Amino acid sequence: MTGMALDAPERLRRQEIGADIEALVYTYYDAIYRLALSILADADEAEDAAQETFIAADRALAQYRGQSSVKTWLFAIAINQCRHMLRQRQRRQTITDAWRLARILLPRPALPEETMTHTETGDLLRQAVAELKEKHRLPIILRYAHDLTAPEIAQILQISEGTVHSRLHYARRELKQKLETGS
DSSP: OTTSOOOHHHHHHTTOHHHHHHHHHHHHHHHHHHHHHHHHOOHHHHHHHHHHHHHHHHHHGGGOOSSSOHHHHHHHHHHHHHHHHHHHHHHHSOOOSOOOOHHHHSOOOSSHHHHHHHHHHHHHHHHHHHHSOHHHHHHHIIIIISOOOHHHHHHHHTSOHHHHHHHHHHHHHHHHHHHHHTO
16 A cells, blocks of 8 residues: 555554644644634633644544544534533533624624624624523534534534434524524
């Protein structure tokens, strides 16, 4: 096999850890950081979560079997890391409205007069998303903030694709109701 280019799963299976983990960090760090930021809503915690994700990935590299894409594998690790950090945060304090997702969830309007309306809408949307139960909030964030497909979300959250569709449906319905009533 010398001289032939190896695909990512094969390189990972060969445990070229030094080179491969660096390549993974180089390729996926920004996406993992944005995911962590969208879940944790804190830049410092997102940075920590992204770093911990790659440390955990480095440790688990030998067990990676290539059954999912490298991106979904890393997203699953990152979500587990974020869940752990949220549990730690909840032990220290009650989670407050810390969602700062306007730039991720909604595009920026071009005209200044649209900015105020857009900001108000973004604030309402972030608040409504933050109030969703985790089982509905995570699929919404993964689908709309990170543009993942239902099969990718299913792999990351380790649930069936049908469950993803169901949770997205109920989350959208709940968001619509919250935004219409303002509660």
